[in-house]
Amino acid sequence: VHNTYFTLPVLIAMLSNHYSFLYSHPQRWLVLVLMMLAGALMLAACAVPLRLENGKLSPPPGHGYVIAAITLNSLDQHYPDAGIELVGPAGEIRLEARPYMDFIRAPGDEPDGNGKLHVVALPAGRYRVSELYGSWLDDWIGWRQLDRFPLDERFELAPGEVIYLGQYHISLDFMPSYTRTDMRRRDFNELKARRGVSDFSNIGAYIPPTPTRQ
Numbered sequence: 001v002h003n004t005y006f007t008l009p010v011l012i013a014m015l016s017n018h019y020s021f022l023y024s025h026p027q028r029w030l031v032l033v034l035m036m037l038a039g040a041l042m043l044a045a046c047a048v049p050l051r052l053e054n055g056k057l058s059p060p061p062g063h064g065y066v067i068a069a070i071t072l073n074s075l076d077q078h079y080p081d082a083g084i085e086l087v088g089p090a091g092e093i094r095l096e097a098r099p100y101m102d103f104i105r106a107p108g109d110e111p112d113g114n115g116k117l118h119v120v121a122l123p124a125g126r127y128r129v130s131e132l133y134g135s136w137l138d139d140w141i142g143w144r145q146l147d148r149f150p151l152d153e154r155f156e157l158a159p160g161e162v163i164y165l166g167q168y169h170i171s172l173d174f175m176p177s178y179t180r181t182d183m184r185r186r187d188f189n190e191l192k193a194r195r196g197v198s199d200f201s202n203i204g205a206y207i208p209p210t211p212t213r214q
Contacts, residue, residue: 055198070097071115074172082134088127166207
């Protein structure tokens, strides 16, 4: 089962001790199970399986696929997160990763990616990655820090096209930074092992050399 379906149930379990009706109810175990089940069913209904044809990614009519890896490392080992904002004909879309729930499967003994590989069907048109961001809990001051990096990565997505944007990696600490990397070896292994893709010949790459912030 893909870890997408466990996102809301895990969040409900983590937050349940903040809501008295969940832990003080006589049937609290049943209430918690029902809420977790409802969360899993909601995500299952929203999760659209990838379209494949002869092992290749095959976008829906009038759409293309965008592939992007969001990874991070952080001083906060509990609940850091990161994401990119994508702007285009589909509006503003955020692709996010939470390493305590997500990982990207690497080949062999190579380390897995600490984040999430997104494969998103989008209407054809012009797009711009406008921002990379991340947040983490600073234990010294007791609240979350939010780091943002403005981007201006523009590309055009044609109907039926599949574009790989590479890896967006953010380091969340007292001197935050980010890098852009081609991680096709790892990310294509993820697509093969967990998404059923066996032919990558129709995937193009757009990975601009974005410098780290000084």
